[in-house]
Amino acid sequence: MAEQYKSLHPVKYYRDYLSHNIRPDGRVFDTFxxxxxxxxxxxxxxxxxxxxxxQTTVVCGIKAELCKPKAESPNKGFVVxxxxxxxxxxxxxxxxxxxDQAQVLSQLINDIIENSQCxxxxxxxxxxxxxxxxLYIDFICLxxxxxxxxxxxxxxxxxxxxxxxxxxDYDAALDNxxxxxxNTRPLPVHSIxxxxxxxxxxxxxxxxxxxxxxxxxxxxxxxxxxxDDELCCVHxxxxxxxxxxxxxxxxxxxxxxxxxxxxxxxTALQDVG
Amino acid sequence: MPIDHKRINGPEDTLPYQLFTxxxxxxxxxxxxxxxxxxxxxxxxAPLEHRKIFMKTGVVSQAKGSAYIExxxxxxxxxxFDPREIPNRQDYSLKGEIYCEFKxxxxxxxxxxxxxxxxxxxxxxxxxxxxxxxxxxxHEFPNFQVDIYxxxxxxxxxxxxxxxTAAGLxxxxxxxxxxxxxxxxxxxxxxxxxLIDPTTIEERICRTPFWKEKEDNEHGLVVLxxxxxxNQVAQFxxxxxxxxxxxxxxxxxxxxxxxDTIPVIQQCLVKHVIKTIKKSSNVIEx
Amino acid sequence: MxxxxxxxxxxxxxxxxxxxxxxxxxxxxRPMELETDVVSHAFGSARLRLANTDVLVAVKIEVDAPFPExxxxxxxxxxxxxxxxxxxxxxxxxxxxxxxxSPMNSHMASKKMLAKERTIKMISMDIGLPSSSANATPNFxxxxxxxxxxxxxxxxxxxxxxxxxxxxxxxxILQGKKCWxxxxxxxILECGGNLFDAISIAVKVxxxxxxxxxxxxIDMDGNxxxxxxxxxxxxxxxxxxxNAPVMVTVCKIGDKCIVDPDVAEExxxxxxxxxxxxxxxxxxxxxxxxxxxxxxxxxxCLKMGHKVGQKLDEAVKEVLKESLRGxxxxxxx
Numbered sequence: 024m025a026e027q028y029k030s031l032h033p034v035k036y037y038r039d040y041l042s043h044n045i046r047p048d049g050r051v052f053d054t055f056x057x058x059x060x061x062x063x064x065x066x067x068x069x070x071x072x073x074x075x076x077x078q079t080t081v082v083c084g085i086k087a088e089l090c091k092p093k094a095e096s097p098n099k100g101f102v103v104x105x106x107x108x109x110x111x112x113x114x115x116x117x118x119x120x121x122x123d124q125a126q127v128l129s130q131l132i133n134d135i136i137e138n139s140q141c142x143x144x145x146x147x148x149x150x151x152x153x154x155x156x157x158l159y160i161d162f163i164c165l166x167x168x169x170x171x172x173x174x175x176x177x178x179x180x181x182x183x184x185x186x187x188x189x190x191x192d193y194d195a196a197l198d199n200x201x202x203x204x205x206n207t208r209p210l211p212v213h214s215i216x217x218x219x220x221x222x223x224x225x226x227x228x229x230x231x232x233x234x235x236x237x238x239x240x241x242x243x244x245x246x247x248x249x250x251d252d253e254l255c256c257v258h259x260x261x262x263x264x265x266x267x268x269x270x271x272x273x274x275x276x277x278x279x280x281x282x283x284x285x286x287x288x289x290t291a292l293q294d295v296g
Numbered sequence: 297m298p299i300d301h302k303r304i305n306g307p308e309d310t311l312p313y314q315l316f317t318x319x320x321x322x323x324x325x326x327x328x329x330x331x332x333x334x335x336x337x338x339x340x341x342a343p344l345e346h347r348k349i350f351m352k353t354g355v356v357s358q359a360k361g362s363a364y365i366e367x368x369x370x371x372x373x374x375x376x377f378d379p380r381e382i383p384n385r386q387d388y389s390l391k392g393e394i395y396c397e398f399k400x401x402x403x404x405x406x407x408x409x410x411x412x413x414x415x416x417x418x419x420x421x422x423x424x425x426x427x428x429x430x431x432x433x434x435h436e437f438p439n440f441q442v443d444i445y446x447x448x449x450x451x452x453x454x455x456x457x458x459x460x461t462a463a464g465l466x467x468x469x470x471x472x473x474x475x476x477x478x479x480x481x482x483x484x485x486x487x488x489x490x491l492i493d494p495t496t497i498e499e500r501i502c503r504t505p506f507w508k509e510k511e512d513n514e515h516g517l518v519v520l521x522x523x524x525x526x527n528q529v530a531q532f533x534x535x536x537x538x539x540x541x542x543x544x545x546x547x548x549x550x551x552x553x554x555x556d557t558i559p560v561i562q563q564c565l566v567k568h569v570i571k572t573i574k575k576s577s578n579v580i581e582x
Numbered sequence: 583m584x585x586x587x588x589x590x591x592x593x594x595x596x597x598x599x600x601x602x603x604x605x606x607x608x609x610x611x612r613p614m615e616l617e618t619d620v621v622s623h624a625f626g627s628a629r630l631r632l633a634n635t636d637v638l639v640a641v642k643i644e645v646d647a648p649f650p651e652x653x654x655x656x657x658x659x660x661x662x663x664x665x666x667x668x669x670x671x672x673x674x675x676x677x678x679x680x681x682x683x684s685p686m687n688s689h690m691a692s693k694k695m696l697a698k699e700r701t702i703k704m705i706s707m708d709i710g711l712p713s714s715s716a717n718a719t720p721n722f723x724x725x726x727x728x729x730x731x732x733x734x735x736x737x738x739x740x741x742x743x744x745x746x747x748x749x750x751x752x753x754x755i756l757q758g759k760k761c762w763x764x765x766x767x768x769x770i771l772e773c774g775g776n777l778f779d780a781i782s783i784a785v786k787v788x789x790x791x792x793x794x795x796x797x798x799x800i801d802m803d804g805n806x807x808x809x810x811x812x813x814x815x816x817x818x819x820x821x822x823x824x825n826a827p828v829m830v831t832v833c834k835i836g837d838k839c840i841v842d843p844d845v846a847e848e849x850x851x852x853x854x855x856x857x858x859x860x861x862x863x864x865x866x867x868x869x870x871x872x873x874x875x876x877x878x879x880x881x882x883c884l885k886m887g888h889k890v891g892q893k894l895d896e897a898v899k900e901v902l903k904e905s906l907r908g909x910x911x912x913x914x915x
Contacts, residue, residue, distance in 0.1 A: 064450075065371070065403060065404070065449060065450045066369070066450070067403060067404055067405055067406055067450055067451065067452075068403035068404075071403065078357040078358075080355075080356075082401070082449060084401060084402065084403025084404070084449075085403065086312075086402065086403045086408045087313065088310035088311055088312050088313065088408065089310060089311050089312075089313050089316075090306070090307045090309060090310040090311070091307065091309070093307070101306050101307055103304055103305065103306035104304060105303050105304050105402075105411070107411065109399065109445065109447060110377075110397070110443065110445050111356065111359075111373065111374075111375045111445035111446075111447050112356065112358060112375075113358040113359075114358065114359070114377050114378070115358075118397055118445075120300075120302050121302045121303060121411075126302055126303075129303065129304055130304070133304055157306050157307055157310045159306065159310075159402065159403075159408060161401065161402040161403055163401055163447065163449075165355070165356060165373055165447070166355070166356045166357050166358060167358055168357055168358065189313060189317075191313065191316075198805070200316040201316060202313045202314075202316040202317045203317075204317050235358070311650060312650075315650050315651065407651070415735075415736060415739065418732050418736065419732075419733075419736035419740070422729070422732065422733050422736065423868075426869065426870065426871075429872055430853075430872065430873055430874040431874075503743070503744075504744075504745065505744065505745060505746050513746060514863070515744070515746075516744070523874055526874075527876060527877065528874035528875065528876060529869065529874055529875045529876070529877055529880050530874045531869055532855070532867060532868070532869040532875075532880060533866075533867065533868050533869065534864060534866060534867040534868075535740045535741075535743055535744070535865070535866050536743075536744050536865070537744045537746040537747065537860060537863045537864070537865055538863060538864050539862065539863050539864070540862075540863075540864070540884065540885065540888045543864065543867075543881070543884055544881045544884075547877055547880065547881065548877075551877060
């Protein structure tokens with residue numbers, strides 16, 4: 024019976040639950056779903072991680088390639104993040120070029136990487152004006168069940184921590200490159216960004232870490248990214264207006280997630296050794 | 297190449313660093329000698345031994361059916377969606393259609409893959425489609441299309457076989473009517489060495505002929521998918537250069553390898569059924 | 583075009599009796615007609631008619647950089663076009679420069695003229711009868727054409743992949759820097775069944791017909807490489823297509839296998855296997871068609887494909903030899 028009611032009147036169904044201060048999956052408004060992080064399991068990538076946020080699953084794989092730095096920034100490398108929402112992860116997506124949502128989220132992730140300064144592009148330079156690393160960071164969503172950006176950022180940090188770049192010997196006079204695979208160095212990760220998604224339901228109820236159903240029914244979404252205790256990025260693409268108190272409330276709630284993520288990373292990376 | 301405006305683009309020319317390593321310069325012939333030593337392969341398998349397979353259903357909550365397969369390092373995800381009406385089609389088709397997409401994740405191979413489907417991926421999609429067309433009872437859903445997507449997260453050889461096997465499992469998880477369970481296996485041959493379930497390195501070695509003498513330079517890869525109950529070959533693909541005398545023997549070897557995979561799928565399905573029964577009985581009690 | 587059950591039974595019984603609808607036995611091909619040098623501005627071209635099936639193959643050559651992981655090899659790419667509308671535009675587009683270009687040395691020009699006339703005739707014919715040609719098979723509608731085209735080009739690249747079937751190292755100009763890239767454009771003018779076989783032969787002949795310019799000298803200036811090419815039209819290399827694969831589609835109808843199915847027979851078949859034979863080996867085997875096959879049937883198909891493929895290859899080589907001696911037109915049966 025509940026199933027039919029849910030598919031016929033999804034909004035009412037949700038309101039019934041929310042009026043009793045609980046969500047259909049048994050969470051209260053500001054609890055997060057359990058997070059799983061698994062790092063370094065794909066050895067064709069130079070760094071990789073898989074994160075699960077409830078059902079939402081994202082794999083992040085980093086591949087490093089060599090290239091020539093830009094003339095205007097000769098001592099900087101490149102970071103190229105892309106989020107792929109393949110048709111595999113949800114019936115919402117169709118094969119072909121990236122959907123609007125994928126494009127928006129890719130750009131958001133790019134902004135987060137830039138703003139949080141977790142990677143210093145000068146670390147990626149090998150020889151000024153001649154040779155630098157280009158990190159292709161590819162995110163693939165395997166199961167689209169809401170709060171994808173949060174899962175991406177967890178996977179991103181996990182993957183970045185496992186990146187090992189080989190030592191490159193560059194002879195500028197001969198333009199000769201020699202790569203030494205035995206001698207590798209980890210990539211310095213300067214900060215740990217933590218992203219938290221909130222859904223605004225009926226203009227007033229704020230749900231933390233929404234599932235895809237909640238995202239579809241809600242009237243607005245806000246993504247808050249913190250770097251340690253500083254605010255580094257807020258993404259609120261339209262939707263219900265939010266008072267400054269409510270916004271501050273969200274930031275407070277997302278602050279709770281920061282130590283959790285730090286612990287998670289620590290344990291996940293310990294497994295790898 | 298035209299710029300892809302829908303993605304974030306990096307610099308124009310980037311080269312994989314693997315090109316500049318010393319290791320890369322080791323000749324393939326040297327690698328061939330190391331291929332099988334004392335009847336053992338580099339991962340200490342016997343030549344005709346398949347790697348261990350792990351399979352799991354229900355990995356994608358949003359899909360109707362899904363399966364994940366791990367053949368040691370090779371990892372493939374497959375999801376199957378509800379039948380939908382065939383898009384852009386005027387006439388009525390008596391048999392349902394199958395749409396297959398086989399994709400390597402950009403980081404799944406030694407060389408970075410691009411986001412668009414390349415020729416190899418298109419070819420594998422086609423082969424997968426052919427294999428599944430022979431497996432699914434397509435007359436049960438006329439004028440409808442079932443979408444099947446396979447994503448290789450990590451390719452360490454025999455990815456196509458893994459994807460076909462997993463697709464069969466995902467289809468049964470989705471409850472799509474099928475004639476039989478489909479299993480698939482790959483085999484590589486170089487000179488007279490036959491390797492079941494080759495890894496990436498072994499696949500690469502089997503792709504090129506090493507020897508000048510005409511009798512010796514047989515090489516190639518063979519992929520075969522079977523429907524076992526009826527003893528039918530659903531799909532067969534061979535590349536390289538193999539003589540007529542050898543091929544029947546290779547087919548037999550692959551048949552055996554395919555048969556060995558069946559219990560793994562069956563176990564996995566039984567697990568799924570038990571889980572579902574438990575779940576539904578719980579609901580009734582509540 | 584759909585066949586009724588009765589028609590299907592008729593075809594099936596014919597195959598059973600080893601006397602097919604058009605009077606052939608099971609291992610017999612329909613008559614083929616082969617022309618070379620049909621596209622004047624291409625480096626090599628061939629047109630093959632196999633009964634109603636009509637394919638045109640043109641080879642173009644460009645200088646390119648080899649793949650970094652395979653520095654000693656040139657590149658070979660196949661492109662198949664099945665759609666009807668693109669076919670008209672293709673032919674028309676190719677016509678324009680051809681009409682305009684006149685400066686040629688006398689001998690070449692006369693040969694080209696002939697070719698031009700032929701091509702023009704071909705266009706008028708096709709435009710005149712749009713309904714009866716390429717889109718006769720339902721496969722060609724919408725994306726169907728694309729899928730079929732991809733299947734054929736993939737099968738070709740797989741068949742040419744081994745260096746035993748086609749030696750790409752011959753296309754290398756300067757190791758790691760420059761190589762020839764061959765674009766093999768395949769245009770299906772009309773489909774009367776058995777595209778794989780027709781195309782593979784046409785490709786083989788077109789590659790044989792291809793004139794690769796001879797490199798006169800290579801200038802190296804640091805990482806800059808400049809190549810100058812012989813301008814003499816007669817001083818070119820020919821490619822070695824001795825082992826270039828020939829494909830045979832073996833169709834299973836009822837309990838028997840046949841080669842070279844026509845459109846009706848293709849519809850009756852439960853399964854088919856495309857066999858690419860290079861020398862006495864298989865360079866690619868691909869099961870096509872909807873159904874599945876018993877392993878023993880598969881082996882039977884392979885045996886039949888191998889036998890017929892070698893015969894076909896010999897016939898093609900015979901014609902190629904003759905065409906080199908003089909006439910450009912040949913008949914194979």
